[in-house]
Amino acid sequence: MTMRNQTNYDPSRFSYYVTDAFYGELVEDFSDWQADDQAIEDVAERDLFRRLVEQEARILDNLLFEDWLKLFAPECAYWVPSTPERGDPRREIAVMFDDRRRLEDRVYRLRTGYAWSQAPSSRTSRLVANVEVFRGRAPDQRMVRSNFIISEFWDNEIRTLSGWTGHRFRKLNGQWKISAKQVNLLDCDQCIRNPSIIL
Amino acid sequence: MTPLERMRIPSRAGNAPLHDWDELVQEDRVHRLIYTDPSVFDTEMTHIFGGTWVYLAHESQIPNANDFITGKLGLRPLIITRDSEGTIRALFNRCTHRGTTLCRWNKGNARSFQCPYHGWNFANSGKLRGVPWPDGYAEKLVRDPKFNLAQVPRVESYRGFIFGTLNVSAPPIDDHLGPIKKPIDEWLDRNPGGKVTVCEANRFKYKGNWKLAYDNSGDGYHVIYSHQSLLETENRFKDEDTAKGMSYYKQQPDELPMYIQYMGNGHHFKDKRPNLKKRPGGLWAIESLHPGMEHVAEKLRAKYGDKAEALLDLAGSEPVNINVFPNLSLLGNHIQVFQPVSYEETDAIWYGTKIDDVDGTIGEDALNDINALRMRTQEGFPNFGEVDDITNFEQIQRGLRCIEDEWIYMHRGLGIPGRIETLKDGTIKGPATDELFMREYIREWKRLMKAEPDIAIRREP
Numbered sequence: 001m002t003m004r005n006q007t008n009y010d011p012s013r014f015s016y017y018v019t020d021a022f023y024g025e026l027v028e029d030f031s032d033w034q035a036d037d038q039a040i041e042d043v044a045e046r047d048l049f050r051r052l053v054e055q056e057a058r059i060l061d062n063l064l065f066e067d068w069l070k071l072f073a074p075e076c077a078y079w080v081p082s083t084p085e086r087g088d089p090r091r092e093i094a095v096m097f098d099d100r101r102r103l104e105d106r107v108y109r110l111r112t113g114y115a116w117s118q119a120p121s122s123r124t125s126r127l128v129a130n131v132e133v134f135r136g137r138a139p140d141q142r143m144v145r146s147n148f149i150i151s152e153f154w155d156n157e158i159r160t161l162s163g164w165t166g167h168r169f170r171k172l173n174g175q176w177k178i179s180a181k182q183v184n185l186l187d188c189d190q191c192i193r194n195p196s197i198i199l
Numbered sequence: 200m201t202p203l204e205r206m207r208i209p210s211r212a213g214n215a216p217l218h219d220w221d222e223l224v225q226e227d228r229v230h231r232l233i234y235t236d237p238s239v240f241d242t243e244m245t246h247i248f249g250g251t252w253v254y255l256a257h258e259s260q261i262p263n264a265n266d267f268i269t270g271k272l273g274l275r276p277l278i279i280t281r282d283s284e285g286t287i288r289a290l291f292n293r294c295t296h297r298g299t300t301l302c303r304w305n306k307g308n309a310r311s312f313q314c315p316y317h318g319w320n321f322a323n324s325g326k327l328r329g330v331p332w333p334d335g336y337a338e339k340l341v342r343d344p345k346f347n348l349a350q351v352p353r354v355e356s357y358r359g360f361i362f363g364t365l366n367v368s369a370p371p372i373d374d375h376l377g378p379i380k381k382p383i384d385e386w387l388d389r390n391p392g393g394k395v396t397v398c399e400a401n402r403f404k405y406k407g408n409w410k411l412a413y414d415n416s417g418d419g420y421h422v423i424y425s426h427q428s429l430l431e432t433e434n435r436f437k438d439e440d441t442a443k444g445m446s447y448y449k450q451q452p453d454e455l456p457m458y459i460q461y462m463g464n465g466h467h468f469k470d471k472r473p474n475l476k477k478r479p480g481g482l483w484a485i486e487s488l489h490p491g492m493e494h495v496a497e498k499l500r501a502k503y504g505d506k507a508e509a510l511l512d513l514a515g516s517e518p519v520n521i522n523v524f525p526n527l528s529l530l531g532n533h534i535q536v537f538q539p540v541s542y543e544e545t546d547a548i549w550y551g552t553k554i555d556d557v558d559g560t561i562g563e564d565a566l567n568d569i570n571a572l573r574m575r576t577q578e579g580f581p582n583f584g585e586v587d588d589i590t591n592f593e594q595i596q597r598g599l600r601c602i603e604d605e606w607i608y609m610h611r612g613l614g615i616p617g618r619i620e621t622l623k624d625g626t627i628k629g630p631a632t633d634e635l636f637m638r639e640y641i642r643e644w645k646r647l648m649k650a651e652p653d654i655a656i657r658r659e660p
Contacts, residue, residue: 015488015490015491015493015494018490018494018575019491020567020568082400082401082402089571089574090570090571091398091570091574092398092399093399093400093401093549093551093574093577094399094574095401096582097490097574097578099490101488101490102489102490105432105488105583108431109429109432109583112427112428112431114427114428114587115428116425116428116587116590116591189305189402191403191404191538191546191547192402192404193404193405193406194586
């Protein structure tokens with residue numbers, strides 16, 4: 001494996017940023033964050049984030065995965081815990097835990113034409129609702145909670161995937177980007193048939 | 200001796216014998232009915248999942264006294280517990296009064312289980328402790344052993360793996376495992392202290408027969424095709440020094456030093472380790488790219504120099520498939536369990552494992568880094584490989600609805616002189632792409648389906 005200077009690398013190619021400190025911050029940011037006294041009450045700001053999660057749902061429904069990747073910060077995490085308690089991804093298997101590169105792997109696999117679990121692709125219709133915006137632990141950070149219902153048509157039937165999502169948004173170069181997305185499936189600790197769409 | 204209770208198997212089956220098993224299972228092919236007939240499945244639930252040793256749980260899931268998890272033996276709901284005395288028991292999760300399941304939680308710690316329906320209360324030894332308003336019964340219920348919980352009469356562990364059988368005449372688990380113990384030992388002994396700890400899982404369900412997963416467990420022929428999306432993805436960077444993952448299958452896989460070995464009693468072993476150029480370090484070199492990989496590698500190499508490669512290998516996916524009939528598969532660092540649900544539905548659970556710094560040689564910092572990386576390497580195949588396999592299993596089940604097209608073939612490697620070798624210990628070895636393990640394990644399946652297992656349950660006296 002080619003070694004690179006840590007200060008000068010592309011997170012789409014090399015994974016240097018997924019450190020113990022990165023995990024630690026992630027676990028802390030996603031603990032005890034849904035507090036009423038941290039809620040954003042400004043209507044315009046709440047609407048901004050509601051539109052961002054709605055936009056993300058539309059992009060995924062339209063299978064525009066490359067556009068979806070652009071919503072994320074270069075250094076990001078996509079995390080689907082395997083227990084309702086969510087746990088610590090350093091010590092427990094997750095349903096999915098992707099850094100930037102593996103997120104791009106996920107999209108790459110779906111585009112190979114040989115991803116039999118998505119041949120043909122699922123059709124999805126995503127409802128996101130109950131959007132609440134909370135202050136993060138830094139001024140340029142917001143935490144957004146939303147509930148989701150994904151109707152997925154695959155293999156001649158429609159099924160429902162439900163749960164809630166925590167988005168950690170960070171402002172980079174004046175734009176809000178997803179720096180972490182935690183998807184909490186209601187049945188995350190149960191056996192799931194063909195869990196191969198992007199949630 | 201504790202009392203055993205036997206039921207008469209023919210009275211259960213009613214219409215036995217169901218099939219001419221020799222007609223359904225032949226040397227080179229099997230009949231679709233073994234996957235599609237619900238009555239075959241019903242017989243399997245006693246003759247296989249009951250009649251032979253079945254993997255139940257790992258000891259690290261119940262490390263302390265009174266810990267329990269719920270599980271299954273075939274379709275029978277179980278409470279698998281380490282009781283107050285430290286004895287591991289597999290209790291039927293079934294109240295002896297009206298049949299209700301006693302425990303509906305996945306795991307926990309409890310000295311006793313109280314039935315939610317009428318309040319009967321059982322110690323985790325299985326003994327009935329009390330019932331509400333006992334004066335309403337003519338006899339003292341708690342003195343009659345028939346009201347103690349039924350339990351699996353034979354529960355034995357091999358190095359942390361807990362097995363159970365209802366067949367009271369089955370050989371000890373050590374003898375039953377036989378030659379497959381050697382790769383299990385090697386798989387464990389590559390970790391510090393020769394042990395692993397279970398830490399959550401990737402859990403799948405597919406609409407297909409459980410044997411489709413076991414047929415796949417040692418299949419070296421499907422890799423290039425079923426997993427083409429994975430192979431292309433893990434090799435998408437052309438500047439990597441080494442081809443990643445299972446890329447070695449792209450060469451002439453029949454000619455490579457990897458092999459498949461049938462180990463008796465339905466168990467088999469696919470050993471891909473001989474393909475590795477060197478160890479330590481060779482495993483890490485072909486590991487596909489995972490979150491945190493470069494960071495941890497750089498950190499450990501700076502701190503430990505040449506010794507870092509051996510540490511990194513602990514996070515790498517050990518290239519073996521150790522398949523213990525009928526429901527356990529050790530592969531990479533996973534403990535995979537096949538759990539039949541119906542003749543056309545199966546749960547496949549990929550338990551992750553982590554390591555402990557048993558003798559203090561790794562140090563907490565490096566241990567945490569290695570385990571974090573080990574979590575990520577273990578999520579790779581379930582996410583990008585298993586989803587395609589289970590889709591193909593489902594499509595086999597669908598294809599088998601063609602009633603008139605009766606046969607499924609498993610004859611790769613059969614009848615080619617000098618290709619398959621029977622070793623002195625009775626194990627059978629051949630190229631990793633041969634279907635010899637399918638032919639051999641299904642022969643054992645047939646033997647068990649024909650046999651009348653000595654099935655019983657046990658209760659505390």
